Amino acid sequence: xxxKSYKKASEIPKKYLASLVDAEIECWWxxxxxxxxxxxxxxxxxxxxxxxxxxTVANYINRINDELAKNFKCSCCNSKTELIxxxxxxxxxxxxxIKWEVSRVLLIDDNERVEGFWVLSKTNLSGAINYExxxxxxxxxxxxxxxSLSKELFWTEDAWEEQISLLHQIYVSHLYRxxxxxxxxxxxxxxxxxxxxxxxxxxTRYDSEFYPISKTLWFKNIMNDKYxxxxxxxxxKDYFILANKPTILKEISxxxxxxxxxxxxxxxxxxxxxxxxxxISN
Numbered sequence: 001x002x003x004k005s006y007k008k009a010s011e012i013p014k015k016y017l018a019s020l021v022d023a024e025i026e027c028w029w030x031x032x033x034x035x036x037x038x039x040x041x042x043x044x045x046x047x048x049x050x051x052x053x054x055x056t057v058a059n060y061i062n063r064i065n066d067e068l069a070k071n072f073k074c075s076c077c078n079s080k081t082e083l084i085x086x087x088x089x090x091x092x093x094x095x096x097x098i099k100w101e102v103s104r105v106l107l108i109d110d111n112e113r114v115e116g117f118w119v120l121s122k123t124n125l126s127g128a129i130n131y132e133x134x135x136x137x138x139x140x141x142x143x144x145x146x147x148s149l150s151k152e153l154f155w156t157e158d159a160w161e162e163q164i165s166l167l168h169q170i171y172v173s174h175l176y177r178x179x180x181x182x183x184x185x186x187x188x189x190x191x192x193x194x195x196x197x198x199x200x201x202x203x204t205r206y207d208s209e210f211y212p213i214s215k216t217l218w219f220k221n222i223m224n225d226k227y228x229x230x231x232x233x234x235x236x237k238d239y240f241i242l243a244n245k246p247t248i249l250k251e252i253s254x255x256x257x258x259x260x261x262x263x264x265x266x267x268x269x270x271x272x273x274x275x276x277x278x279x280i281s282n
Contacts, residue, residue: 001115001176003184005105009098009119016106019114021091022061026050027117027171029084030057032207034277037081039074045279046076047084057174076276105188107172107181115176118189119168125149126160128201132168138280139225148222153199153233165236167202170210177209183249186213190248200239202232206267212259216252218242226280228267 006012012020029036034049053069054060072081098104100121107116123132129142129149150159172185202219204210206228218239219232234242242248 001109001181003105003188004108007103009102009104012098016114017094018091020117021087021094023114023117023171026057032205035084037072038084038279039079039081041077041079044074044077044079046074047277047279116172118170121166123166124161124163128164128166132166133203136227145223152222163198165198165200167200169204197236199236200234203229205229206263211263212256213252215259216255
């Protein structure tokens with residue numbers, strides 16, 4: 001396994017792009033994000049994970065139960081289901097997306113399969129709110145999110161055009177998630193050359209394995225949406241201090257359980273969300 005870094009995502013070799021999309025599929029379409037298939041009944045709109053259909057991500061990778069997935073019906077109303085995103089369309093989106101000011105660190109195995117990724121985008125608040133945080137229907141209240149982020153990050157009522165760094169969800173394949181390799185991954189993030197003195201935003205889910213890590217990395221929750229995703233932030237100056245803190249990896253190990261418990265307590269406010277997830281009508 002080798003960790004490869006690209007400061008400009010547009011420099012990623014084309015041979016990795018299809019595998020990168022596979023890794024993104026495994027991230028967003030498996031638990032806890034669950035955004036693989038959706039019920040076609042507009043009055044239901046239940047969403048399902050890879051595991052709901054294939055039982056395991058490994059079965060999905062090895063194309064086991066493909067026929068079952070193709071004919072999978074909604075367990076809530078027995079309607080047909082469809083893919084939320086099709087891989088070929090998703091690949092074309094990725095090809096365009098990496099032309100922006102984006103950086104990625106890719107995890108490549110001996111067979112040149114992408115086993116994980118993290119993404120850094122330089123954008124402004126308007127781009128983050130209108131695009132990055134608007135992929136789910138009826139998610140955040142845009143005006144409320146703008147007001148909160150403007151106040152916390154820039155001490156103003158409207159920082160619509162102010163620049164930020166967006167640290168996208170970090171994903172590592174289940175094959176490497178709890179091995180020694182995670183320390184190398186975190187070090188790569190902490191040591192990344194952050195050239196601009198601008199705040200950093202991150203969106204994750206409360207039940208994501210990265211939530212306890214981001215909290216230990218001094219990220220602060222600012223708002224959650226209707227699907228219990230949470231928008232977090234950290235001022236650049238705090239992240240710089242953090243990156244130079246020699247004990248941070250030990251702190252993450254020590255505090256992981258504490259913040260994991262915190263996340264579960266937050267989610268307990270909405271027990272139905274832990275059983276079956278639905279998209280909300282606009």
